[in-house]
Amino acid sequence: MKNLAVFIDIKNGQLADSSKRLLDFAGDWAGTNGAEAIYVYGFDHISSDQLNSHSFIKQYIHIKIPGLVNHGQIMSPLLDDVKQKGISQILYVKSLLTDTIASFLAKSLSVPVVSNVLKLQKVSDGYQFTKSIFSGKALLTTQVNGDSFIAAFSKAFSVDVPQGTGSSSISQAEVSLGTDSQNKLIENYPLTGSIPLPDAAIVVGAGRGFKDPSNWGIVEDLAKELGAATACSKPVSDLNWRPHHEHVGQTGVKIAPKLYLACGISGAIQHLAGVNGSRKIVVINNDPEAPFFKHADYGIVGDVFDVLPRLLNKLKSH
Ligand SMILES: Cc1cc2nc3c(=O)[nH]c(=O)nc-3n(C[C@H](O)[C@H](O)[C@H](O)COP(=O)(O)OP(=O)(O)OC[C@H]3O[C@@H](n4cnc5c(N)ncnc54)[C@H](O)[C@@H]3O)c2cc1C
Known part of the structure; x- marks a missing residue:
């Protein structure tokens, strides 16, 4: 395994609770599975001190989206960035946007996607994923052989790992996705003023x-x-x-x-x-x-x- 990417969810400048847990998991995962670096991707500004840092987190990359994220021409800058950073494993918590991006990356990089993940562990010949199926009525364990995968964690996943200390220095970067003459984003607004x-x-x-x-x-x-x-x-x-x-x-x-x-x-x-x-x-x-x-x-x-x-x-x- 080389490098790890974590896609996080930011709401009003704050890291979502599920993303905090995912970063803690990623920090522990990187430490025990020989990752060299974690790159954190998100769709908004966030201060580095919020990324409950583990020493493996090297950079936060703000993905700037000009329109609808729907095909390769638009997403190729992100694909180039992921390739250039030598990322072989991608972790994220399910959302409409991350699912769209993950399916594009999976196809472009020819790596498997496992969805609804509750637990992930290394086994001798690959990685085992415990996932929720039938609307949470049953659990399924599936295995990916080889080093590369994309794991879409269920919001219900829980972690039992040490929390990050916030002590590492994290650089900030941007990736702007391409533009599309056929589609344009007219407005993006929350459904209510209350908590999503x-x-x-x-x-x-x-x-x-x-x-x-x-x-x-x-x-x-x-x-x-x-x-x-x-x-x-x-x-x-x-x-x-x-x-x-x-x-x-x-x-x-x-x-x-x-x-x-x-x-x-x-x-x-x-x-x-x-x-x-x-x-x-x-x-x-x-x-x-x-x-x-x-x-x-x-x-x-x-x-x-x-x-x-x-x-x-x-x-x-x-
Ligand atoms: C294919 C399919 C998909 C469905 N998908 C969903 C879904 O996604 N989500 C969903 O919610 N449902 C779904 N349903 C509907 C589901 O089967 C139930 O009918 C529905 O959840 C019942 O809603 P309810 O509990 O509000 O109403 P009710 O079944 O009418 O229950 C009301 C409850 O309130 C209690 N109550 C009444 N008055 C009071 C009071 N004054 N104080 C305290 N308690 C009181 C009653 O004891 C009762 O338990 C689906 C059904 C089908 C067939």
């Missing part, structure tokens, strides 16, 4: 138990107090009670927060498929037989219109 759901450390989810869209005030107030994002079940967004980008589950957004607070949601298998990467799940439901309780770390049997205001008051008084 896929990256939120805390998520408050609400379901049909809230009965009417006018009852969502308490959900929003609680989310604000906790610094959380709001989510909902599919029927809630189908009924247009909440926007579709809040719908989590098998057919919606997949989340892996530190804490998922599920309120008035039954816990159907399709909903669980999108939230079972959460590290702690707290369920509030007035039906003690609600299936969600079987998947909860903590459960409160109670009426959301009684429990949530009390919880909010308690939080505000601290």
